[in-house]
Amino acid sequence: MKYVVIGASAAGISGVKTLRELDKDAEIILVSKDENVYSRCILHHYISNHRDIESLNFTDKKFFEDNNITWIKGVEVKSIDDKAQSLELSNGETLTYDKVMLCTGASAFIPPVEGLREGNNVVGLRNLEDAVLIKEVAKKVKNVVVLGAGLVGIDAVSGLLGKGLNVSLVEMGNKILPLQLDKYTSDVYQKKFSENGVNLKLGVRAEKLILDENKNPKALVINTGNGTEEVPCELVIVATGVRSNTSFLEGSNIEFDKFGLIIDEKGKTNIENVYGAGDITGRNPIWPTAVKEGIIAANNMLGNEMIMTDFFGSKNTMNLVGVPTMSLGDTEPKDETYKVDVKIDGDNYKKIIHKDGRIYGAIIQGDLSYAGVLTQLIKENIDISRVTKSIFDIDYADFFNMKENFEFIY
Known part of the structure; x- marks a missing residue:
């Protein structure tokens, strides 16, 4: 049996690990556009110099060797033919499978604000490449804007503290971490961030990113409700949401909607031998759920019936x-x-x-x-x-x- 798993984050690694535990003899291949295994939850620790790339890895050093897993890294899946059971890869090769698990995750969403999508040094904080870019650009600039005060935005701000930067946090809502905290606990953090020099801009809307002739950011124009204000910036970190990575499914018969891949409680899609797990579904984007979905999908790929009964995902530490x-x-x-x-x-x-x-x-x-x-x-x-x-x-x-x-x- 030949199992292919696409994606090397929480769900994908959990998936291949479980597959190997259940089947000692199967051929297992992991394909990922990432060249490193790393936890997206702690990318800000890389920006703040608390961790290097190696210490972002949540697997053992010899994980792939010890589990006899072939890792095709730095390669993206461009399309899937669910009838021929094959994948077209960005390196020009075609990879066949008996069963496949889709764990391609999600990417940062850049909102359609004038200048944001055209500008240089406008980046999300979703992948290691994002963190590397932020860390390098932060050494050369003075003013940084973080757009969005959810968990990712707050992580970005935390990673930039103590670097001598003027950091502004721009949020449409009236508090930071609006989904995770109430007013009291949010105010505690707001006070602490202000004490650390963060310029909080809450209850405002981003209207335009002013660019110079080389498309480098100069200032973000925000609407305060009483007029507009220009917030200086040479680097913009966008943390306003994500979109599931489903573009490679176009042209296939695999069902997905505006949120992402559609799977049932067994991790199965509408197509035989095609399973999914993690952020590609766009429905419960937290680490423990992704790990659990990878385990469940792997079990069902091997015929061990297991269903997802625990969707208790609203836990944030x-x-x-x-x-x-x-x-x-x-x-x-x-x-x-x-x-x-x-x-x-x-x-x-x-x-x-x-x-x-x-x-x-x-x-x-x-x-x-x-x-x-x-x-x-x-x-x-x-x-x-x-x-x-x-x-x-x-x-x-x-x-x-x-x-x-x-x-x-x-």
């Missing part, structure tokens, strides 16, 4: 400017029927959203020691209505029990 924070599930109540309990103790903040004895979301900042318990309560949808102690003091003994045969039950 961050440690920015020395302040650890975690958000779980819903960060705001969906309606007035939900209860919100908040506890503030110095620099420690806990917010829990619950209803009818079940917790649906939480934010913790400062001391994260309660995160494990809350994760389990939310993920397993555990009823705590009979627990008499404070919602901030529940421990595993309150809901985690053992049968006589030492089997754990909830």
Whole structure:
């Protein structure tokens, strides 16, 4: 049997690793346009000089050799023929497969703001090449604009701190990390970033990137609601979203929509022998989910039925400017029927959203020691209505029990 996996990030590496664990004799090939294996979650550590390229790798040094996996690196899949079961590669070669797993991920989306798509030194922070470019250009410029204050944008800002740069963070919303945090925890970070010299521009809209005669950035024009303002910049890092890498599917019979590849709970597409996992689906773009989808797709490729039942993906852990924070599930109540309990103790903040004895979301900042318990309560949808102690003091003994045969039950 010949298995081909496309993409060398979380889902792809998880996929080939699982395939080898399940089938010791199969031919397994990994194709990736990346020439390195690296974690996209920590690219900002490369920009900040806390890690080199080698330490971004999340696999063992001899991973491919030890697992007898052929890695075709630095090569992109240009198209797929699902009838002939073959792939056309950017090096001109054709690669056939018995079964294939599509894990091509996603790319940074540059919005259609005048000047952004034409300008030099306008880059996302999605791939290692992006991080390398940012690091090199940052040595030569004075003013940097980061467009978008989600996780990627905040990572970019964090990576640029302490380099003597004038960093401006431009965000359409009225707070940073709008999907992960509430106003209180976001304000804590905003204050810390301001103290570190970051120029925060919140509640504004980017209108135009002013370029010089060589198409190099000079300033970003923003609409503040009371007029326009020019924010100086020679480098623009765009973190306003991603688009799934599905262009190679055009002309095939494999179904995808505006979000990305369409797969079922087994990782199967609509075409026999074609599976998918990770950010290519555009539906749950976080690392643990991508890893799990790679494992599930690999199992089903070999006939071991496994389904994705746990889509608990709304978990974000961050440690920015020395302040650890975690958000779980819903960060705001969906309606007035939900209860919100908040506890503030110095620099420690806990917010829990619950209803009818079940917790649906939480934010913790400062001391994260309660995160494990809350994760389990939310993920397993555990009823705590009979627990008499404070919602901030529940421990595993309150809901985690053992049968006589030492089997754990909830």
